[in-house]
Amino acid sequence: MTATSPPPILATEGVTKRFGGVVAVDGVSIGIQAGTVTGLIGPNGSGKSTLFRLVSGEIPPDSGRVLLRGEAVQGRGASEINRLGIGRTFQLSRLYPQMSALENLVAVTRAPAAVAQARAMDVLEFVGLTALADEYAANLSYGQQKLVEFARVLVNDPDVILLDEPFAGVNPAMEERIIDRVHDLRRAGKTFLITDHEMRLIMALCSRLVVLDHGELIADGTPQAVRADPKVIEAYFGS
């Protein structure tokens, strides 16, 4: 990173998380610039989802710091961190099953009650889900659930958006829709951190990739540089 780049909107500093004997995230330091799309990749079990849980406040790190706009937020609690402007989807969608798609958004929106419904409808329209507004989340297909969850994150207009495998189990038409929306939002100044195993999509979407292996950051750079990095090749194809 050059001396002229502005301070990152989101950063982790030596963040570590252990589960029993497993070090799921091991001293990871990443800085993310506002208005960029960064890919977080790595083999299964390399710690991507755990890092998301740490950044979103779902679990506290054992050590290290999470900085949002330069301010330490680790240990603040998930609800407060969300309110500070970090939105996140889950690897396996966690919608409220006994609520309609629309209600899933109304439940979390911080727009005044009188306009909550209208705000939620606007966001559903933005992701092309108007037709499913009244469908119960439990009755939606897997891909539809992912999209509703994406919409639910957007309803409070977070500055930083973490998407955990947004393309898993999603058909090509919907993939394209998600990619288009990510580009729209990035142009509007939003910051994305996205994990996925679908390299084709990650390459198309991200200007930068960070790579985890066994919880450690092993590479950080442009997609081209990372793809050619021997350590990355080793992590993916080595034994």
Added chain:
Amino acid sequence: MVAASVTGLAARRLTSGYTAAMVLLGVGVSLLPLMVSNYILTFVLQALMACALAGSWNLISGFTGYVSFGHAAFFGLGAYAAGIAIAKAAVPAPVAIASAAIVAGCAGLCLGYPALRLRGPYFAVGMLGVAEALRVGITVAEPVTGGGRGLVMPPQDVLLPAYFSMLALVVLIVAITRAVATRPVGLRLLAIREDEVAAEVTGIQTTRLKLVAFATSATLAGVAGGIYAWHMSYIDPTTVFAGSLTVRAIAMTMLGGQGTVFGPVIGSVVLSVIGEVTWARFPFLHNAVSGALIVVIVLFIPRGVTGVLQDRGVLPRSRTL
């Protein structure tokens, strides 16, 4: 899974019809004293009390899924707050009932703060322990409470005012529930029940919401206890802290539909009437039947009668029901 769903005009008609039926029920109950004997009035007053307990339990447990086995704690505290105010200070009934509300509400805040950190069965059993501890505490504090022999107030005939007070409480609880259920805050409470971690991560302030719902629920149960003490002129710890009060409130709410507006009303009407004509004279049996019923409902109709009717397309899936 969903056979049919009622939408559009038909849904709106059904919703208004259903709501109108509930309003009529309320009007009928308020006119009842003109028509029936004191025996029947006393029975309906008991049903109203059960409904108030069920409705107040629904506000915390039905919506957020934090199933409390100790709801009677707040009924008992309210009963003793009002009872002591009447017996020792000879205050008028409204003051006694207000003190019931305050004591139960404050207890709800103080107990909810630690208890709501527990999840699932730990919370349920924790609250059971709280109710039991309070029962013992009241029994031991004999100089103030009269201990195990109970607390005697000057006898007075207040059947009618107590009846209308309890009815007003039920109407208030339904009104609060409706206001909550039809606003985003109701969905936030339900979100806690559906997936509390997701609720947190999506920015819902679960701790604060749970505490407010719990304290409101406790306050309303306390008022029911206050009215009860005023009406009976005699209370004892075993009766007002009885686990059976909680179990019945749970059974009624679950039967009608947890997290719905009128579910507790439907459940308490059905179970009070059935109870009166069948097993009421056998208190032991009464509890066993309530307990068994909870199991059956949880297994076969977890969303209660309201949920069944909605899934069958008889009622629309409206949050106002």
